[in-house]
Amino acid sequence: MIPPKIIILGAGYAGLTAALTFQKKLRTKEAEVTLVNKNEYHYFTTRLHEPAAGTFPHDKTRVDIKRLINRKKVQLIQDNVVEIRTSDRVVVLENHTLAYDYLIVGLGAEPETFGIPGLMEYTFNRWNINGVRQLREYIEYQFATYKNDPKRTELLTFVVGGAGLTGIEFVSELADRVPKLCKEYDVDTSLVRLITVESAPVALPGFDPGLRNYATSALEAKGVEFILGTPIKACNKHGVVLASGKEIRAGTVVWAAGVRGNSIIEKSGFTTTRGRVPVDGYLRAPGHENVFIIGDCALFTDQRTKRPYPPTAQIAVQMGKLLAENIVVTIRGTKHKRKPFKPVIYGTVASLGREDAIGQFGKKRVTGYPAVIIKKAVDLRYLFAIGGIRLVLKKGRF
Template sequence: MNTSKPKIVVLGAGYAGLTTTKRLMQKLHPEEAEIILVNKHNYHYESTWLHEVAAGTINPNQARVMISDIVNPNRVRLIYDSVVEVKKEEQRVVLENNEITYDYLVFALGFESNDFGIKGMDEHAFAIEDIDSSRLISEHMEYQFAKYKMDENADDDSLHIMVGGAGFTGIELLGELVEKVPELCKKFDIDRSKVRIISVEAAPSILPMFDKDLVDYARKSLEDRGVEFRIGTPISECTPEGFIVGDDKELIKAGTVVWTGGVKGSSVLEKSGFELTKGKVNVDADLRLPGEENIFVLGDCSWVWDKEADRPYGPTAQLATQEADVAANNVKALLTNRPLENFVFKSKGTVASLGVTDGIGTVFDDYKLRGKSAAAMKKVVDNRSLFLVGGAKLVLKKGKIRPF
């Protein structure tokens, strides 16, 4: 291989990294640059489906796609390894088992759970971070039911499931749990009334990204199916037994405790000395790291400013894939000495699942959906994200085409 070719290194095969790699393959001839994709696993996973893996409503393999099925290994060098640190001054990436140099770097290593310093949260609560951590939740939950069935002296608290945080992930997880719990009760012959599903949220409302009537619909839908909400209830500590909440230090006990209250960018950002704001990097309008000519930071690792709303865009899969298009264009622009373009987000709407046949959403310039129509739109969104990554073949193989 001709080593004089510019080296483009993409870190992470999530929505942003994988889409950037695909676009670079399409935009560049093999002789123009060497493209290298580094990822911890040999698969990409649909991170927007992890709440379903966590609840056990889908098989983990359904949310996982082999990278070599999407990216041609003859065109892109695939390295399966963990990133330890980026050394900007040396244009070098340190991996667990190797190291590589780069001419252009796309940093898209995704998110990690952010416990905001709440005592005991990291030690005692589960978090939805990847396939393995999500699968652990469903396996633990099922184990609690099995143990309860076997042990005559088992405490009802062990069946309780508590979710900290009522943002997007927390609410979608609750939507799956209300589907899964009746199945587990039937499987282990346990009375459904013994199982509490509890949502604890410090903010005065759930789902801050939706307007009030959709939020009210979502809350009533979940409450009608057995979710207990504790809104405006700050968590001061997580113990092996559950959450300690409120001014009176009430202990809410649960056998399965999941924290979904926030995310931050990969810890590699901090290890690499990147300047962080609330766990992420503020990038320039062209998606580059401030002060760096050849480093782009995408997806959950960066904040991109929405000038109209005067706040950063929320971290979504559609944001990550749109950033990837612009990043790939800008890498090509740097290679060909053309001007770079600024990122402009075009929202396609937001849809939240509340289980298989229910949901809420806003699409097409604030057209509101609720119920089955929102659930159907959610499946369209999920299938579209598969299509963008791997085309029609991947949609047929992994898509959500299950009937209501």
């Protein structure tokens, strides 16, 4: 019998976990698994705020995929996905066309612009390795440029759009780095402004009020200003314009206020809501028995609350693992053993810089150093799961 072809698009949290689960569960020649990714490396998106602010080397937040996979079991193709043609059961890449029997789409997210003019052109909004490398360099460049042109104090103003997890974790790291940058470039710290702008009335809306207050007070103490309940109306080369009409002149604007599913999915004709495909309990795209969407591209609704789960790494990993297990039992002719997806939400931790964090686990609340330790433990656990102790020692932040 010809082994079925399983194609996985994207080696992020969801796609890589699926590939590693196939590698573990499939017997030789049971299926041909191909993992397609635009880079030769997998990156830890949940830690990108650190290299973005320059507090941690970017190389520590990525790992060569070849070091994680067994190429006898999973073939890796480094290429860009261009289109998915479900009618022909093929995926078009820049340099290849691949036929599939089972297709798993885990292409991650893109920035949600909410139609704000100038957002894509004038903000840093790419949360990937090259995006954060560029941002880190740009931050330093602003300090250096200011020293050559000290009238332009706006170069030392940094606006962060969004006070969710990504925005808060980034601004916290930047707040930690500012004193060092000021020392390095001989800049008076009082000239640097870090401003977080958020359209919702509160920061970190996923956390309870006590933890939200803890986080905002901790960040205000580090010099971060908050403008809440005020959307950004436009971005331009001078900075941002708020819905209130106020303009903030800023040398750097970082966008961390929302994501949508990868645009390739929409372009390929799938039904989407904000670029995400509403999947069923077996993570299938509507109308497609053998096309599965996982991670940030999937819109999975909590049947109890009727609200979609937010896109997170913990859900992406669980989706990748369960889906691969379900496909393995399907290939073995025991489809009845498939399990529907039921995410387990262990909790959420938000880092507030190197030495502070908040965490919410059911009814448990944690702040300060214990939360920092939990955050580190979560990261290390993921490294261990994908690459064992060697990866923990190589890439871990202790």
